[in-house]
Amino acid sequence: MRVAFVGKGGAGKSSIAGVFARMLARQGARVLALDSDPMPGLAYSLGVPSQDAGIPADAVEEYEDDDGRRRYRLRSGLDPSAAIERYSTVSPDGVRFLQLGKARGVKGENSLSHQAYQLIVDSLSSDDWSVVGDLPGGTRQAFFGWGRFAQTVLVVAEPTPASVLTARRLARLALHSSAPRVLAVANKTRGEADVRYVERGTGLPVAGSVPYDETQRDADRRGVALLDLDADTPLVAAVASLVSSLSAEEALR
Amino acid sequence: MKVAVVGKGGSGKTTTAAVLARTLARRGVPTLALDCDTNPNLGLSLGFGEERTESLIAVRDAVDEGDQEHAGSAEELLARFAIEGPDGVRLAVVSAIQNPEPGCP
Ligand SMILES: Nc1ncnc2c1ncn2[C@@H]1O[C@H](COP(=O)(O)OP(=O)(O)O)[C@@H](O)[C@H]1O
Ligand SMILES: [Mg+2]
Numbered sequence: 138m139r140v141a142f143v144g145k146g147g148a149g150k151s152s153i154a155g156v157f158a159r160m161l162a163r164q165g166a167r168v169l170a171l172d173s174d175p176m177p178g179l180a181y182s183l184g185v186p187s188q189d190a191g192i193p194a195d196a197v198e199e200y201e202d203d204d205g206r207r208r209y210r211l212r213s214g215l216d217p218s219a220a221i222e223r224y225s226t227v228s229p230d231g232v233r234f235l236q237l238g239k240a241r242g243v244k245g246e247n248s249l250s251h252q253a254y255q256l257i258v259d260s261l262s263s264d265d266w267s268v269v270g271d272l273p274g275g276t277r278q279a280f281f282g283w284g285r286f287a288q289t290v291l292v293v294a295e296p297t298p299a300s301v302l303t304a305r306r307l308a309r310l311a312l313h314s315s316a317p318r319v320l321a322v323a324n325k326t327r328g329e330a331d332v333r334y335v336e337r338g339t340g341l342p343v344a345g346s347v348p349y350d351e352t353q354r355d356a357d358r359r360g361v362a363l364l365d366l367d368a369d370t371p372l373v374a375a376v377a378s379l380v381s382s383l384s385a386e387e388a389l390r
Numbered sequence: 391m392k393v394a395v396v397g398k399g400g401s402g403k404t405t406t407a408a409v410l411a412r413t414l415a416r417r418g419v420p421t422l423a424l425d426c427d428t429n430p431n432l433g434l435s436l437g438f439g440e441e442r443t444e445s446l447i448a449v450r451d452a453v454d455e456g457d458q459e460h461a462g463s464a465e466e467l468l469a470r471f472a473i474e475g476p477d478g479v480r481l482a483v484v485s486a487i488q489n490p491e492p493g494c495p
Contacts, residue, residue, distance in 0.1 A: 145429060147400015176398045273399070299404070299431040302440060306429065 138166070138387050139263060141270040141284045141316075144293035145303035149324040150174075151271050152353055152363065153293060155182025156376040158269040159230040159364055164384065166267040169221055170228070171258070173237045173284075179271040180236065183228040184362030191237055192224045194249035197256060209252040217257045218265065229365065232269075258286045289318045289383065294339055296323065296331035301338030308341055320344035322379065345379035347372055391419075403427075408435035415477040422472065426484045433483075437476040446473065446483040 138161065142150040151174070158170040172179035180187035197209045211220060225233040237254045258268065272284050284290070290311055294304040304321060311319040323335035323346040332346045350372035356363040363372060391414075395407040407423065415421040425432035425446075433443025449471060471482040 145400070145431075146398070174399075298440060299434050302431065302434065302443075303429050 138383060139268045139286050139288040140291055140383070141272050141287035141289075142291050142293055142322075143272050143284070143307050144324075145295075145300045146273075148293040148295055148300055148303075149347065150293050151178030152182050152357075152372070153322065153324065153347060153376055154269055154271040155179055155184075155362060156364060156373055157380055158183060158232045159228065159362075160373075160377045160380045161267055161269065161384075162230040162232045164380065167265060168232045168267045168269060169225070169258075169261070170232050170234045171237065171254075171268065171270040172234070173254075174271055174273040176273075177236070180226075180234065181357070181360060182362055183232055183234055184365045185226045185228045185234050187236075191250040192220070192235070192253040192257070194253075196220060196224065196253040197249055209249075209256065211253070211256050211260075217261045220253070220257050221261075221266075229362075261286075263288075285315055287316050289320065290314075290316045291320055291322050291344065292339060292341060293322045293324050294335050295325045296334045296338075298338075301335060304335075304339040304341065308339060322347060325349040344383065345375060347375040347379075404432050404435050408432060408437075411436060411479050412477045415479045421477075421479050422468070423479050423481045424484055425481065428485050430483045430485070433475070433481055436479055436481060438473070438481060442473060442475070446471075446481065450483045450485075 140157070142154045142157075144150050151172075154170065158168050162168045170179060170183060177187045196212055196215060198212050200208055200210060202208045211217070215223075221233050221235070225235045228234055235254065235257075237251065261268065268286050270284060270287060290307075292304045292307050292311075294300045308319055319341060321335055321339045321341035321343045323332045323343055325348075326332055326335075326346050327349050332343055335346075336343045348371040350363075350370050352367050352370040353363050353372050356366045359366070363370065367373075393407075393410065395403045395410070397403050404427070411421050411423040423432055423436060430447060431443070433446060434440065468480065468482065472480040473482075474480050
């Protein structure tokens with residue numbers, strides 16, 4: 138399964154993506170979790186230290202193609218799975234975590250790391266790896282570049298005007314992208330009316346509804362993963378059922 | 391006074407900027423609100439409503455596409471870009487996410 142979470146800042150992408158990745162791993166999938174939001178988030182919900190180490194520049198090498206154009210490939214001897222083993226952090230439940238695009242330094246400084254990230258994700262076999270991405274929603278990168286691995290884009294939206302307006306803009310962008318499927322996830326809902334509001338407001342089919350969860354706020358304040366604080370909460374239950382329904386659909390295709 | 395509001399997504403930048411702008415305007419200060427977010431929602435928080443907020447993006451796109459010539463002075467630019475809303479706050483959108491071009495994050 139290859140999913141990317143997008144949505145307005147604060148909608149709950151990182152909170153949901155972390156639980157999603159770990160629940161998927163509990164089902165036995167090999168999961169790579171990618172954070173390409175320059176602001177940290179996914180590390181917390183996965184329960185791994187928020188480290189600053191990206192993929193080192195020497196993971197890629199430059200070469201000239203037949204037309205003399207500069208291109209990049211993974212360093213010889215480094216296949217995508219080996220690169221993941223080597224450069225990722227492992228979360229509880231065994232999710233592999235790669236952090237990219239951290240806001241630091243001068244623009245362009247990270248470009249070799251970005252190339253490496255792109256090469257790894259592009260050449261990863263879908264049969265061996267599930268990919269769960271946490272992408273910043275306000276930019277184009279959700280659907281191009283960093284987000285192009287996604288087979289399913291999940292737009293996280295709260296039942297508020299700004300959140301569904303953002304979701305609608307993202308859905309419009311998705312029309313130009315290669316992702317075959319764009320679905321909404323309603324977050325912080327407090328009843329069926331909120332789910333319908335998100336459905337109407339985004340114009341997208343709603344794949345899941347995640348209730349407002351006080352324990353999630355608590356985990357956030359303490360800087361710990363919700364799953365490590367309390368695995369029996371409404372958010373966890375809702376995300377687990379989202380994982381199950383998407384997995385079941387996948388199995389049919 | 392020129393103030394820029396920055397911070398993590400979801401931390402309240404837009405809400406803070408909007409309340410700041412309208413408070414200044416109510417005190418009689420001519421106020422221009424600039425939405426520099428690639429997902430521009432400031433109009434909603436300022437009380438412009440969804441339709442007018444979205445209409446600013448259309449203006450922004452038209453300029454990108456060269457439908458409108460670039461103006462010289464700041465006042466000319468504002469006359470073209472900005473619209474006026476509650477408390478007399480003027481709003482312009484500086485960046486938008488429409489019309490994706492592959493390769494440009
Ligand atoms: N279902 C939920 N119930 C309560 N709080 C939530 C829920 N989902 C997310 N949050 C809270 O909302 C805030 C933003 O969530 P986050 O996952 O960081 O959003 P994003 O990654 O989309 O910017 C955090 O404080 C988080 O704890
Ligand atoms: Mg986040």
